[in-house]
Amino acid sequence: MTHTQPHQWMVEQLGLGRSLCLILDSENEREVRQVLLKTSSFEHYQSVYRETTVADLADAGPFMFLIDNLRNKSINDLFNAPQRNWGWLASIGKGDLPVLVRHWRDRLMVGIRPLQAIYRFHDNRVMSRAIEHLPQQAHPEYLGPAVSVCYWQGQRWAVANNPAPAQYPVPDDPLWLHVPAPELQWMDILQANAHRYLLTKHTLAYVQLAEHHDPQVWLGTQLALARAWGWLAPEHLEFLLIQSLKAPGYSLATQWPARTGESPMEHFERVVQMVKFWQEEGPL
Known part of the structure; x- marks a missing residue:
């Protein structure tokens, strides 16, 4: 160079x-x-x-x-x-x-x-x-x-x-x-890609969200939550964002946060099973 x-x-x-x-x-x-x-x-x-x-x-x-x-x-x-x-x-x-x-x-x-x-x-x-x-x-x-x-x-x-x-x-x-990548740049890129993904694949729900919240502020909050939970794998992020869009008032239920001593993978699997039960797709 x-x-x-x-x-x-x-x-x-x-x-x-x-x-x-x-x-x-x-x-x-x-x-x-x-x-x-x-x-x-x-x-x-x-x-x-x-x-x-x-x-x-x-x-x-x-x-x-x-x-x-x-x-x-x-x-x-x-x-x-x-x-x-x-x-x-x-x-x-x-x-x-x-x-x-x-x-x-x-x-x-x-x-x-x-x-x-x-x-x-x-x-x-x-x-x-x-x-x-x-x-x-x-x-x-x-x-x-x-x-x-x-x-x-x-x-x-x-x-x-x-x-x-x-x-x-x-x-x-x-x-x-x-x-x-620098942490700030990585998060900016992740947020930009998440924004494009939701705008393209979940257009209606994302547009409806924009009627109540600033999409970028909302996205930043969800990504910060994903980072705190250790849910940075693509399938974890996708699950979190889609379920957050579906949640009443765009607020996740009180059972979502990690429990004491729960690893990120255990936490994710527990929440997936919980969501499936609520949607009548599987046992709790």
Whole structure:
């Protein structure tokens, strides 16, 4: 990893005959995205989430744009506000935009259950930590066809070069899914994924909840409860959120909290049996 400025990196990559690509978090940069969509030809951009299992989130998902104008005002505005964590830049071979899109589509859901469905590859903070923690030999499988990437790593611009850019199959147990994340960032990502999951899979109940509670505040409370109980496995989180949505007044019954000396697994199994009994699905 080296340090440089994005304009310098872009000029160098263009001089080497490569194409430049902007990976943009369009959920938080919708205005920039719309400007770029209006000024880009159809073959110069793609929505990553289209044609995937999360296609219904395509409008809020990342977009990739080929950059052929270094004086583009919208892009220069992004460079002047890296703290917005809007995404990152990649250099690719000519005509490789569809290859780069396919690379990350293949890596969206690997090893992640429905509640934690989306790997936020487009977040420069996620990219930065992956590059920092992955061994050099794992970079090609992670970066795929990207020859070089330029990203804001929190304090300065950084560049990482791919030693062997190409198309790679997804490993059975990708190392990048084991990269440690700062606690605050991990909880933010978990809450964002939980929000998308409920909005997509339990739309009506979630919309009804919003009539009485701020969804983000409610979600934060439920996730804090899950953390306190040690219920951070995907199936535990999914169960807790769905049952909380079904609960009268969105408040869990007094029998839900853990008992003294009860392990997280014992606690979870007891509550599952309790809920099944209430729903006449099994013995208490």
